[in-house]
Amino acid sequence: MTLASNIVKYRKKNQLSQEQLAEALNISRQSISKWETGENLPSIDNLISLSGLLDISLDELITGEPYLHFPYNYGKPRNRWPVFFLVLMTLIAAMIFSGFHNFYAPLFGALAGYTMVVLLLPFDFKRYYTYWTLKKMGIVYVVNNKDVYNSLEELTIPIKTLFHARKTAFIPYQQIKKITVKLDLFATNPNSVNAPRGGYAPGRAQYMHEGFHLIITTKQDQEIYLDLRQYYWPRSSERQMLSTILMFLQRKNIEFVDEQNISELVKDRSISLTRTLYELRDNQGVAGSKI
Numbered sequence: 001m002t003l004a005s006n007i008v009k010y011r012k013k014n015q016l017s018q019e020q021l022a023e024a025l026n027i028s029r030q031s032i033s034k035w036e037t038g039e040n041l042p043s044i045d046n047l048i049s050l051s052g053l054l055d056i057s058l059d060e061l062i063t064g065e066p067y068l069h070f071p072y073n074y075g076k077p078r079n080r081w082p083v084f085f086l087v088l089m090t091l092i093a094a095m096i097f098s099g100f101h102n103f104y105a106p107l108f109g110a111l112a113g114y115t116m117v118v119l120l121l122p123f124d125f126k127r128y129y130t131y132w133t134l135k136k137m138g139i140v141y142v143v144n145n146k147d148v149y150n151s152l153e154e155l156t157i158p159i160k161t162l163f164h165a166r167k168t169a170f171i172p173y174q175q176i177k178k179i180t181v182k183l184d185l186f187a188t189n190p191n192s193v194n195a196p197r198g199g200y201a202p203g204r205a206q207y208m209h210e211g212f213h214l215i216i217t218t219k220q221d222q223e224i225y226l227d228l229r230q231y232y233w234p235r236s237s238e239r240q241m242l243s244t245i246l247m248f249l250q251r252k253n254i255e256f257v258d259e260q261n262i263s264e265l266v267k268d269r270s271i272s273l274t275r276t277l278y279e280l281r282d283n284q285g286v287a288g289s290k291i
Contacts (some may be wrong), residue, residue, distance in 0.1 A: 002064050004036050004038040005117040006062070007032075007054075008036045010055075013020060014053075014054055015055075018033060025046060025049055025053070027046070041202075060228075065244040066244055068134075070135055071133045071134065072133065072245070073224070074131060074133070074134060074228070074230065075131035075228075075230045076127065076128075077128060080128075082125065083125070083128065085117070086117050086118065086125065089117050091110070091131050092111070093114070094107070094110035095199065096109055097110075101177075104259075114155070118158060119151070119154060124229070125157070126157045127162055127230070128161040129142060130145055130227055131227075132145075134245060137172055137173065138171050138175075139171050140169070140170050141168060141171065141216075141231075143167040145226070146225060149178045160194050171218060173252050175218055175256060176216055176219070177218060177254070177255065178216075179214060179216055179249055179255070179257070180256075180257040180258075181228075181246060181261065181263065183211070183260060183261050183262060183273065183274065184210055184211035184250070184280060185281060186210060189278040189282055192278075209232055212227070212229045212231060212232070213225050213228055214226040214228060214249075232274075234269075238267055240269065242266050243263070243266045246262070246263040246266070247263070260277055262277075
């Protein structure tokens with residue numbers, strides 16, 4: 001029923017009645033009605049015409065998912081203003097400390113300003129370095145990527161970006177043995193009344209968010225971690241496209257592991273994925289304790 005509901009949805013979005021759409025397609029209104037109830041399906045020619053009239057791609061009309069343009073950079077920032085802000089704040093902190101009659105004071109100030117911006121701002125500066133690219137024939141990823149980065153790496157990776165030290169590799173789909181999508185929930189539900197106060201603050205700092213990854217296992221048993229956390233930002237392109245990306249990968253002749261049913265949950269972009277998974281986990285725990 002996805003196609004039928006999409007015809008209704010995008011017809012109304014374009015402020016067209018069934019009669020107006022039928023007239024544009026040179027068919028009867030009853031034909032439109034049967035498409036929208038799922039009784040009949042449009043021909044290939046009519047699907048192409050519908051795509052043009054309703055101003056959407058064929059993929060989006062049929063599946064309800066946005067069209068996936070290649071190459072697609074997942075997690076790559078759209079501009080470099082955060083980097084300019086980081087440099088500016090570092091310089092300002094150095095200038096403030098330059099008033100002290102100590103050779104190392106400006107250096108200490110610069111380091112302090114840099115550290116505060118990188119670790120305390122919600123923006124993840126590692127994205128300039130760790131983003132990955134989905135292509136038709138495979139995936140481009142940053143070499144030596146990890147699922148978890150320590151504080152020192154959080155500080156040094158943006159510097160690598162500034163000096164263009166990013167190194168990438170390409171893995172074709174034929175060399176992938178398994179793809180796993182996984183969200184690493186915290187031991188304690190941060191939405192629970194039992195969660196420790198001050199222990200979790202979404203948005204306070206980017207590294208406080210739950211880990212969310214695609215884990216690529218190659219035929220040589222190498223594991224490649226692709227960060228999905230940009231999905232957490234409601235207005236991001238990544239939130240809009242993740243369902244389509246997962247559908248694209250599932251169509252490949254590759255083992256796809258999704259124990260948390262994430263590929264279905266992200267189809268509803270209005271939900272909080274983490275909150276939903278915590279509720280599912282905690283409800284299972286309660287049910288299990290009653291057995």
